Amino acid sequence: xxxxxxxxxxxxxxxxxxxxxxxxxxxxxxxxxxxxxxxxxxxxxxxxxxxxxxxxxxxxxxxxxxxxxxxxxxxxxxxxxxxxxxxxxxxxxxxxxxxxxxxxxxxxxxxxxxxxxxxxxxxxxxxxxxxxxxxxxxxxxxxxxxxxxxxxxxxxxxxxxxxxxxxxxxxxxxxxxxxxxxxxxxxxxxxxxxxxxxxxxxxxxxxxxxxxxxxxxxxxxxxxxxxxxxxxxxxxxxxxxxxxxxxxxxxxxxxxxxxxxxxxxxxxxxxxxxxxxxxxxxxxxxxxxxxxxxxxxxxxxxxxxxxxxxxxxxxxxxxx
Ligand SMILES: O=P(O)(O)OC[C@H]1O[C@H](OP(=O)(O)OP(=O)(O)O)[C@H](O)[C@@H]1O
Ligand SMILES: Nc1nc2[nH]cnc2c(=O)[nH]1
Numbered sequence: 001x002x003x004x005x006x007x008x009x010x011x012x013x014x015x016x017x018x019x020x021x022x023x024x025x026x027x028x029x030x031x032x033x034x035x036x037x038x039x040x041x042x043x044x045x046x047x048x049x050x051x052x053x054x055x056x057x058x059x060x061x062x063x064x065x066x067x068x069x070x071x072x073x074x075x076x077x078x079x080x081x082x083x084x085x086x087x088x089x090x091x092x093x094x095x096x097x098x099x100x101x102x103x104x105x106x107x108x109x110x111x112x113x114x115x116x117x118x119x120x121x122x123x124x125x126x127x128x129x130x131x132x133x134x135x136x137x138x139x140x141x142x143x144x145x146x147x148x149x150x151x152x153x154x155x156x157x158x159x160x161x162x163x164x165x166x167x168x169x170x171x172x173x174x175x176x177x178x179x180x181x182x183x184x185x186x187x188x189x190x191x192x193x194x195x196x197x198x199x200x201x202x203x204x205x206x207x208x209x210x211x212x213x214x215x216x217x218x219x220x221x222x223x224x225x226x227x228x229x230x231x232x233x234x235x236x237x238x239x240x241x242x243x244x245x246x247x248x249x250x251x252x253x254x255x256x257x258x259x260x261x262x263x264x265x266x267x268x269x270x271x272x273x274x275x276x277x278x279x280x281x282x283x284x285x286x287x288x289x290x291x292x293x294x295x296x297x298x299x300x301x302x303x304x305x306x307x308x309x310x311x312x313x314x315x316x317x318x319x320x
Pocket of ligand 1: 078079111142143145146148151201202
C-alpha cells in the first residue's frame, strides 16, 4: 500500500467504480428505520450488492492466500460489519473447496472523524501491542479508505511488529483530491467524494444501525431556519463555536457565515447591525456580548448538531 512499506503494490483493482453522477436509488424503494426519516438522501449501494461483491472479494482473497494461516485485523468501529460478512464468506469457501484458510480474528480501534471531517487527532484504542502479528500473514479489514490517513497510520503501526505479509481489504475507497495514495489490495467499491452512512458507517455514532447500505447523508435544508433554530435553542453551543474559532479574534464586527463543506457560502451576513439582521433580538444580545464575531458552520456540523439535539430531546417533546 504505502510506498515506504514492504507491501505488494502491483495490479490493484479499483473494484466496482461508482461514477460522480450516480444518483442512487430512491429511498421509497427500500425499508429503513423510521427514526432516520428525513435524514437520508438516497440508497447509494444496496445491501445485496455489497453482499455479492463481498463474496467475490472472499474468493479473490482465498485465491491469493489460500493454505496460508492468516490473522484478520478488523478496524473498528466501522469495519465490524464488513469484517463479519467477509470472514463468513471466506469460511463458507473454505468449507466448500480444496483450499483452506485457517483464520484468527483480532480487533483494533482507530478514531479520527468528528462529524464528517477527518481530524489530525488519530487515536489507536486498544490492541496497541500487536506483537502477536510478528511473522504472521495479516489481513487488515477496513470499511472505508477516504483521505487514507487512518490506513497509513495503521500500516506503520502494524509494520513495526514485523508481520510476514500484510494485505488490506477495504470495502469502499473514496475518490478524493488529496488521497494519501494508500490503496487496499482488495477493494469493494470506488465511490465519489460524498459522505456515506450505514452498514456500520456512522455520523457521530448515528446510522450504524442502518441496514439499507451506504446512504447519503442529507444536507438540503433551509439555512435561515437552521440558523434561527440554533440561535434560539443552542446559544451555548454557538458561543462554544465562537470560543474555539481563531477567526473570532480578528474583526470588530460580527458576521455569520454558513457554508457547505465544499466551501460554497450559502448564507452570509456581515457587519450588519443586529436590528437589521432578521434574527431574534435575544440572540443578538448573546452575540453582541462578544464583539468581533465570525461564526463559521459547515452544513453538516450545523445540521447534525440539530439532529443530535432533536434526538436528545425526543423524550422531552422538543422537536425541530
Ligand atoms: O481514510 P480516512 O480519511 O482516514 O478515513 C477512514 C476512517 O474513517 C472512519 O473511522 P472513524 O475515525 O470515523 O472511526 P469509526 O470507525 O469508529 O467510525 C473509517 O472507519 C476509517 O477507519
Ligand atoms: N460514515 C463515514 N465515515 C467515514 N470516514 C471516512 N469517510 C467516511 C464516510 O464517507 N462516511
